[in-house]
């Protein structure tokens with residue numbers, strides 16, 4: 026052969042038998058078949074063998090399988106981020122004329138998608154009180170196709186009564202999806218509490234180092250595997266094996282990180298609760314948090330994100346100055362990484378517009394809690 030052809034059809038191969046602890050990063054779009062008759066454009070690669078990189082490389086499928094194992098799912102679809110996971114669930118479950126329900130405490134872009142993209146497709150998504158519990162039965166209509174839950178809720182941290190909601194939904198044949206990012210898929214057993222579709226932004230705790238965006242949509246039933254898988258394959262929601270490899274690495278330390286983050290976060294939250302400037306600390310393990318008793322009943326631990334609300338005497342105009350005078354806490358979106366973060370939401374209308382304007386959300390990282398407390402103390406002192 027000419028050397029140019031040898032470049033593409035080499036005879037030498039690396040010796041086989043390399044056994045590493047790490048999952049290899051498999052890159053590839055084309056999958057080669059042995060014979061023309063074997064060719065199949067089939068997304069169900071777990072059953073039919075590899076067909077095309079769009080449906081998952083071994084690196085990505087291994088990540089999905091490991092998340093499914095941890096969550097007790099039938100299958101986990103890996104998608105480009107938490108927001109992509111939310112979009113996939115909506116598009117798989119709803120069509121023009123459908124009605125859906127989303128808690129008022131849900132992640133902002135989830136609600137924005139409901140009122141924007143989905144409204145434009147003729148899908149009506151209604152907002153409900155996250156603490157409604159079994160009362161959700163009154164909101165279910167004949168055309169209700171999906172009920173979202175998120176527990177604790179984004180920013181305001183309301184813990185939902187998931188068993189009561191799923192019981193009411195299942196009585197009417199409606200699937201319930203949970204944004205289970207807070208629990209990293211492990212601190213709350215979604216499927217044991219009746220959830221049908223369990224979603225995680227792996228971006229947060231599984232990735233764990235603020236250097237990737239990934240999500241998963243996990244299902245327990247074959248029917249939802251087919252429904253979500255068909256939509257997932259058509260939307261072309263594939264992810265890079267490099268990102269999947271980082272998430273696989275993150276999984277190895279998830280246990281120690283969660284243990285440490287829980288302890289440090291509780292220490293910081295309890296310290297803030299005793300401060301005269303603070304009116305309320307919204308952390309599910311503390312009694313002030315709406316739904317705290319449900320957290321005690323249903324969760325096996327708490328995570329690193331929580332919020333606190335300054336007393337009414339403190340003018341919200343002083344909050345940006347407080348954030349800027351923090352040294353260790355950086356300001357920026359997302360959470361679950363190694364670095365502590367603080368963020369304000371000047372337009373937040375929850376728990377009330379007045380309280381929302383005085384709310385700060387913290388993500389506690391892996392710094393020493395005493396240093397974080399000292400940082401908060403000096404920023405509070407500088408507020409005067």
Ligand SMILES: Cc1ncc(COP(=O)(O)O)c(C=O)c1O
Pocket residue numbers: 105106107108109132179204206207226227228238239240359360
């Ligand atoms: C609760 C929750 N769900 C979903 C997402 C979206 O995840 P991603 O940033 O991976 O799109 C976020 C992001 O902050 C989140 O906080």
